[in-house]
Structures are given as C-alpha cells and as structure tokens.
Amino acid sequence: MSTTKPNLYDVLAERGLVSQVTDEKIRERLGKPVTLYIGFDPTADSLHIGSMVPIMVLAHAQRCGHRPIAVMGGGTALVGDPSGKTESRQMLTPEVIDHNAHCFAQQMSPILKFANPKTPQANGPTDALMVNNAHWLTKLGWIGLLRDFGPHFSVNRMLTMDSVKNRLDAESGLTFLEFNYMVMQAIDFVHLYKSQNCTVQMGGQDQWGNIVMGIELGRRVAGADLAGLTMPLITKSDGKKFGKSESGNIWLSAERTPVFDFYQYWRNTPDADVKRFLGFFTFLPMNEVNGLGALEGQELNEAKKVLAYEVTRLVHGHAEADKARDSAGKAFSGEQDVTGEAIPHAELPKQELTVGVGVIQLLVMAGLAKSNGEAKRLVISGGVRLHDKPVKDIGFKATPESVRNGYVLIRAGKKRLFRFDVK
RNA sequence: GGGCGGAUGCCAGAGCGGCCAAAUGGGGUGGGCUGUAAACCCACUGGCGAAAGCCUACGCAGGUUCGAAUCCUGCUCCGCCCA
Known part of the structure; x- marks a missing residue:
C-alpha cells in the first residue's frame, strides 16, 4: 500500500480513540494493510450515536488502507440479550435480525464504503464487509463445540475477567448463557481469521475481555497471531449518559430522531466535551480540531456549530445537515425565524x-x-x-x-x- | 433437594396494616443565572379530569381485614448458605 497513508494507530491515538492495545507492536502491524473487525448488536432497527465511535474507527481504518468488517451479532441476538434483569429477554427471530442488519448497513454506508456483493470483481481491497455471526454460530453443534473449542477455554481464566467478576458479585448473577457470550465472541474472531484473514479486533472498552479470549483461542486452535484494540467509553463531562436526551436515545435513523433534534443534540454539547467530540465524531484534521477546541467562552459556540454540522452531515448528508443548521440557526438567533424546513x-x-x-x-x-x-x-x-x-x-x-x-x-x-x- | 433472605415508580432505594401515588437520592422537565455551555439556586416529575374526584400501580394469583405495598397461602424469578 502506498506509504502516504497515515498509520491507523497514529490516527486513532491522536484522536483519543485508543484505550488499550493487546500488543505493544500494534502500530507496526497496522503499517501494512490488514483486515479488522468490530461487532455490533442488531437488537434494534437503528443504530444510535453510541455506535458512532466504532463506525468512525472502521472508517478511519478504511481510510488508512485496511479492510474493515462489521460483524452483526445475529447469533447472540438469537439467544437474547440477558444483560439487565428488567430487560425483556426477547429472542429475536432471524428475519428481524436480518432486517436490523440491513438497516445498520444503510446507516453506516454514508460513512463506510461497503463492498457490493453483486459485483465482487469491482470491489476494492478496502471495501468493507458486513457479516452475520449467526451464519457460523448456528452451525456449531454442542459436542463439536466442546471438542473443538472446549479444551482451549480455561474456566479459571474466564472467572478472572472483569465482566465475569462483576457479575458474580452482583445481585443479578451470571447465567450460563451470558458466560458463553465470550465464548461465542472468541469463536467469531477465530472464524473471521480463518475465513477472511482478519487479524485485528477492535471494540469498546467493555469488550476487552472478549477480545483477549478471541486472541488466545486463535493462538491455541490455529496458531494465529491476533491482536486487539479498544476504544474508550464515551463519557460526558457533566456525568450524563452520552447519547441520551430528554426524549431518550439519539438514533441515527431520522425516523426515530428527527434530523433537527439530532443536530441540536450536538449543538448543545457541553463546553468541556467539544474538542474531544470533534476528534471522535468528525473527520476534521486534528489541527482544525485543536484550533476549534481552543476557542474560549462564547466563541466555543462556533466549534459546537461545526461539530453539529459535521456529524449531521456524516449521518444524514449535506442537504439535511444544511437544513437543520439553517433552521436551527434562524430559530435560535435574534431573527427568531422558525419557518425553516427542518423545524419539527x-x-x-x-x-x-x-x-x-x-x-x-x-x-x-x-x-x-x-x-x-x-x-x-x-x-x-x-x-x-x-x-x-x-x-x-x-x-x-x-x-x-x-x-x-x-x-x-x-x-x-x-x-x-x-x-x-x-x- | 433443603434452609434463609429478597422482588417497590425511569434507575437506585426507604416504607412493613389506615396519615401511601408511596420518603430520599439520581435522572428527566420547567424556571432563574448564562453563551442554545457547565456549575449553582427554585419548582415539578403515574393516567383521566377545569375541579371535586375517579382509575391504575409496590413480582403473579388468591385470601384475611371496615381498610393491604405492608399480614396469610400458592406460584414465578433472583441472591446467599447447606447437601
């Protein structure tokens, strides 16, 4: 690959998107094109902005010459997400999961370029792939699973995982099903290694344990040299949950969250978060991000406008972003003009x-x-x-x-x- | 399988026969101050209703009582301990 492309690790690091890495030499690994993946849970028919970071990371990877894979956790969704005891443990049907995955792909596609399965010969080496882990997980038989993978998982080791420890101490406990999530995810990684030569997994901080399990499993069953990188959890300086607002989650789907509201969410970012968020959620070069982030007092509002516009543009496109920006600008400025198209x-x-x-x-x-x-x-x-x-x-x-x-x-x-x- | 403890509003968590639509905290909303920021201060925070009031709600189903979130029985789920 061309040497003009920046190293993904550097890009992520300067944007504050690296939390932990499993391999000190991850930067060298990323010096040449690799295939890497991040998992998504297709439990709703829209992504929300909490998923923006992983999507951005995949997009950065693509821009750095790597091939990203978005893995739909269809297999895990099939057995329901048991986390959170009050949550209904709905077991999604394959049809619903497929539908959701389809929606995700649509929402990601403005940011991430996907390969077209219909014209494989026309696809480039960095075109993204979307796969559903149900395709391989559902084929595993109990005995086969135990025989092929069972010996390679140490329960002792699994019990030391934070995610497990927390649950063991917690009132809600940990079910066998949940305990097996990490097994499934580990198998995903190995499967992707074998089928796509995928060698790097990324994910939120909370995925650390799962990623490590996958790496270890890969080494044991396939002698693979795999690596992982986690992104920080997005927090807000005011301690509020990121991605939540008065009306609930901020979704990427315009049907669930009108573009105007979407824009406004970002426009109202607390001062202390503006700079970080510009790095996380836009592709603006870091010198620009730093410049905007350095503004002070009321001036910082300009940076918020840029943030809101850029994110809205990425997700909803120029035309919608323009409308939202103009409508919001007029409605809240001295003009008090509320005739804008994007005003609800x-x-x-x-x-x-x-x-x-x-x-x-x-x-x-x-x-x-x-x-x-x-x-x-x-x-x-x-x-x-x-x-x-x-x-x-x-x-x-x-x-x-x-x-x-x-x-x-x-x-x-x-x-x-x-x-x-x-x- | 046995013993013990638990299940309360968006979340956490008090209440343990009437004063309970249920303390307190968080979250959320509105107001004040500001810069469509934060911090801070104040108010509100089940539904219907102009109101009086009515309805629904304290895991589920029954029961006791003039009256139950509170007592009893059965069930479901969870935790801890024992085997």
Whole structure:
C-alpha cells in the first residue's frame, strides 16, 4: 500500500480513540494493510450515536488502507440479550435480525464504503464487509463445540475477567448463557481469521475481555497471531449518559430522531466535551480540531456549530445537515425565524382553530408533552409560549387569531418548539 | 433437594396494616443565572379530569381485614448458605 497513508494507530491515538492495545507492536502491524473487525448488536432497527465511535474507527481504518468488517451479532441476538434483569429477554427471530442488519448497513454506508456483493470483481481491497455471526454460530453443534473449542477455554481464566467478576458479585448473577457470550465472541474472531484473514479486533472498552479470549483461542486452535484494540467509553463531562436526551436515545435513523433534534443534540454539547467530540465524531484534521477546541467562552459556540454540522452531515448528508443548521440557526438567533424546513412541524386544519384548540392538546399533538398532565405542568411552570407570548392558563385555546404568517408556533422551554402550519 | 433472605415508580432505594401515588437520592422537565455551555439556586416529575374526584400501580394469583405495598397461602424469578 502506498506509504502516504497515515498509520491507523497514529490516527486513532491522536484522536483519543485508543484505550488499550493487546500488543505493544500494534502500530507496526497496522503499517501494512490488514483486515479488522468490530461487532455490533442488531437488537434494534437503528443504530444510535453510541455506535458512532466504532463506525468512525472502521472508517478511519478504511481510510488508512485496511479492510474493515462489521460483524452483526445475529447469533447472540438469537439467544437474547440477558444483560439487565428488567430487560425483556426477547429472542429475536432471524428475519428481524436480518432486517436490523440491513438497516445498520444503510446507516453506516454514508460513512463506510461497503463492498457490493453483486459485483465482487469491482470491489476494492478496502471495501468493507458486513457479516452475520449467526451464519457460523448456528452451525456449531454442542459436542463439536466442546471438542473443538472446549479444551482451549480455561474456566479459571474466564472467572478472572472483569465482566465475569462483576457479575458474580452482583445481585443479578451470571447465567450460563451470558458466560458463553465470550465464548461465542472468541469463536467469531477465530472464524473471521480463518475465513477472511482478519487479524485485528477492535471494540469498546467493555469488550476487552472478549477480545483477549478471541486472541488466545486463535493462538491455541490455529496458531494465529491476533491482536486487539479498544476504544474508550464515551463519557460526558457533566456525568450524563452520552447519547441520551430528554426524549431518550439519539438514533441515527431520522425516523426515530428527527434530523433537527439530532443536530441540536450536538449543538448543545457541553463546553468541556467539544474538542474531544470533534476528534471522535468528525473527520476534521486534528489541527482544525485543536484550533476549534481552543476557542474560549462564547466563541466555543462556533466549534459546537461545526461539530453539529459535521456529524449531521456524516449521518444524514449535506442537504439535511444544511437544513437543520439553517433552521436551527434562524430559530435560535435574534431573527427568531422558525419557518425553516427542518423545524419539527405538522399541518393543522383551519377549521379546528375556528373551534379553538387547547394549549394542552397542542402540546401533546406536537409531542412536546407525553400526556395532558405533563402538558399542564409545563404550562403551569411557565415553560410554554405561543409564538413569543407566554401561556400561563391551561385553559387557553388557540384560535384563528393565533395564526401568524400561516402558522402557529408553540414552544416548550427554550429549546423545544413545534410549528403548526395552518391549512 | 433443603434452609434463609429478597422482588417497590425511569434507575437506585426507604416504607412493613389506615396519615401511601408511596420518603430520599439520581435522572428527566420547567424556571432563574448564562453563551442554545457547565456549575449553582427554585419548582415539578403515574393516567383521566377545569375541579371535586375517579382509575391504575409496590413480582403473579388468591385470601384475611371496615381498610393491604405492608399480614396469610400458592406460584414465578433472583441472591446467599447447606447437601
């Protein structure tokens, strides 16, 4: 490969994306093209921004001349994810998993270039692969599994894994099924080594144990020289969970998280996280990242705009990102222009207004409140405005007089708003 | 298989016959201060209802009681200990 391409390790390291490595010489390994993988759990039909880091890492790998594989944990999803005792242990069907994997591929494809299975001859050496571990895991028989892999797993060793130790101490305990997750993941690595010559596995910090198991298994059963690298857990300086907001997870799917909300999530990044996030979630060169991150005080808002725009562009494309940026910019700047396309909106028939529509109802219709009660509390606490006029009375009704420029704007708090276009 | 302990709201965790829609903390939302930031301060935080009130909720199913998250019985699940 061309020597002009940067070393993946350097790229990840300077962006703060390296937590641990299994091999001191990982940098040398990555000096020439390798095949590497990261696992994803296809338990929902959309990825959320927690998965952005792994996707970015795969994309960096691709840019550095390596071949990335995204492994769908279809096999593990088939037996259900037993972590979290209150979670319903839904066992996903193969059809659902396939559907989810398909959705993931679509969401990843703007960031990661995938090989086209239909035109193998046209695919490049760094085109990404997506595979489903159900394809090989479901073929394993119990006896065969024990015979081929059983002797190579030391339970003593497994018991020393943090993930296991924590669960043994925890009230929830650890089931045999969960105990076997790491076995499955180890087998994945070996399978990918044998079938794709994949020699490096990456993953979140929490995957460390699983990665190490895979490396050891590879050495024992195939004499393979495998390596792993983990990425740090993404935290927010304010201690809040990354990727969560008032309305739950921030998803990559525009259906689950409107582009406007997506943009706003990043736009509202705490100061202390802006620089790190620019490194994690954008491809901006580090000198630019450092420059933006060095801004202080109010100036840092410019960096947040760049962050929000860049991430939105990566995930949703130029056109949508432009709309979100322009709409948000106008709505929250002095202009207070809320006519932007990306502003959440819906149509409201004129005749409903002639009868009068209560604020409570409007808030619920707009999705700004989940129930009438919540809407009422919102009004009572002084958080609701119709256009720019505070609404203090829960009995207030919007009428044709409430329409301005063809719409009725309702705001909940400073940042949430919804526009009813009156038809 | 046996013994003991446990299961409470988004999460953690009090309550152990009426004062319980259930303490407290976290989270979330709204307000204040700001820069669409953080920190900090205040308020709110099951549903329906204008309200009075009604309904649903303390693992599940029954029972005792005027009255049960609280007592009894059975079941399910979890933890600890013993074999």
